[in-house]
Amino acid sequence: MDFNDTPAEAAFRAEAQSWLAAHAPAHELPTGIKLADTEEAARGRAWMRELYNGGWSGLTFPKALGGRGLSGIEAVIFAEEEGKYHLPKGPFTSIGTGMALPVIAKHGNDAQRAQFIEPTLKGDITWCQLFSEPSAGSDLAALRTKAVRADDGSGDWIVNGQKVWSSWAHLTDWGILVVRTDPTVPKHKGLTFFVVDMKTPGIETRPIRQISGMSEFNETFLTDVRIPDANRLGAIGEGWACCMTVLMGERLGSGAHRSGVEPLLALAGKTPAGDGSTMLDDKAVRLALADALAEEQGERFFQARLRTMVSKGENPGAMAGMIKLAYAGRQQKVLGLGMELRGLDAIAADPSDSVTPDLQYDYIYSTVMRIAGGADEVLRNQIAERVLGMPGEVRMDKDVPFEQLK
Template sequence: MDFNDTPEEAAFRARAKSWLAKHAPHHELPRGETLPDADEAARARAWMRELFDGGWSGLTFPKALGGGGLTGIEAVIFSEEESQYHLPKGPFTSIGTGMALPVIAKHGNDDQKSRFIEPTLKGETTWCQLFSEPAAGSDLAALRTKAVQADDGSGDWIVNGQKVWSSFAHLTDWGILVVRTDPTVPKHKGLTFFVVDMQTPGIEIRPIRQISGMSEFNETFLTDVRIPDANRIGAVGEGWACCMTVLMGERLGSGAHRSGIEPLLELAGKTPAGDGSTMLDNTGIRLALAEALADEQGERFFQARLRTMVSKGENPGALAGMVKLAYAGRQQKALGLAMELSGLHSIAADPTDEAIARLQYDYIYSTVMRIAGGADEVLRNQIAERVLGMPGEVRMDKDIPFEKLR
């Protein structure tokens, strides 16, 4: 594909840049400062509403559903320009726009699309992801949270189980939920997908205290939670296909809103080397920065290529895992380089130095991305088998009913 803007794309970029310059600065997060979860969530809702009112929300969704009706390339262009600002664009918003809405748009019915798409794009409805469990993380299909239909003839489903690592579940309105509805078939075939109101009786959310001091992750317990059948997305037993739609959106969106190299260049340029020069004058540092920039640009262009495929109705499949795999490793490497550039100050910093505090937090958090959304090892297996055509691993549980697995 040609990465240079066509005249039409250049005109679109100019409009996006102009609108963002006028509106985005009012919503930027303070750099180097960590806000309480509730404050960040409120800012995220406000920015989503600003985007919707300006006609820049859900760019690839049909106009009839509240979106912009634009192409994937135009969405990529707007994302590139939006990433120039430090906006509230974390899991609080991305789970809704990048995971919940794609699965509802692809597998949901017309009523579900009208109920959820526009309110989500406006920031009125926010989402969390109820996938991982204590014994089902990288092997998501091993999940044990179960749902059975109520015996009162209502068609409702009764759900019992536990989910974990539920980002912002304590502040969001709805959750996307995958459960086991048929244990008599192999594990990937007995799953069903739902959306659930997080205020439903029987849902208990317990924040997880992290080493960083933050608690944006949660354990979520579901005890006799009643979910109407109208909240089922797709057919009974179609849960794994729905999960793959969600995970493709998550992986394609990895790293879409941040550049790790521009801040590094700035840091290297203002860090003294001790001889009157700066770290940016050091040959070894320049080589490391050049490699990091090449990695970032390569991933950016590959991501644009896959988004173009999606805009044309094509399914990138396991190719989406390559974006997430590359981003996770690149982010950790870039943040490690930032720690090295900062020297001992990055380890024993002044408690009032908010920039170093944020760097330390980001470096610790970068390890999460090697697991969240698909562990590195799992993604490498998928790429090897489904992209490169290499022999698959031996799977002893492939054709065994879930209830007979040990």
């Protein structure tokens, strides 16, 4: 495929660049300073509202639902230009736009689409993901949080269980939730998908203190939480299909819009090598940066190809995992290279240095991406079996009812 912009795409890119130049700088996050999570969340909502008011939110969603009805390629172009600014665009916003909205759009009904899509695009509703559990991480289908029908004839569901690694759950409005509704069938078949108001009685979030010093991850406990059947997405027992829609969106959206190498080129050019030259003059450094840039560009083009498939109604399937797998490893390697460029300053930065603290934080956080959204090992298995057609692993629990598993 041709990765160069067509005349129409070039005009759209110029329009996006012009709008972003006028509006994005006022929303950029400060360099070298970690904001309180409440302030970062407020800035995230403000940027989403700015995007919506400017007509740049939900580009691929129908106009009737608050979007612009554009193609996937145009969405990619805007994301590339937006990624050039340091904006409040973390999980606080992306879980809603990249995970909750795709599953609502595909598996929800008209009332649910009307209730959630436009308010989410405006920043009025924010989302968290209630998937992983202490005993169900990479093997998500092993989850134990269960939902049973209320015995009062209301049709409501009563949910009990525990979720973990719930990013921003302590500050978000709604959650996407997968639970077990039928333990008598194999584990992938007995799941059902809901959206849940995080202010519902019985929901408790406990922030987890991380090595980075931040606490955006949470444990989430659900005790006799009552969820109306109107909050169910898809049919009973079709929760796994909903999960796959969410995870494909998460993996396709992994990191390729913002270059990780271009800032390192600038950093190397500003870092003295001790003999009057800079680190960018070092041949070994230049080779490492060139290698990293080639990998980044290759992933960017492959991601554009898969997004084009989605825009045509095709399903990339397990190929979406290739994007996430490549990005997670590449991000950690590139950030490690950045730490090496800083030398001893990477360990103990000068108080006047506003760049290195961000680099340190990102390097520590990069380990998360080797697990979140599918661990490396799980994605390699999926790619081997479903893309390359290699023999599958032996799965002793494949056709066994969940209640019989030990």
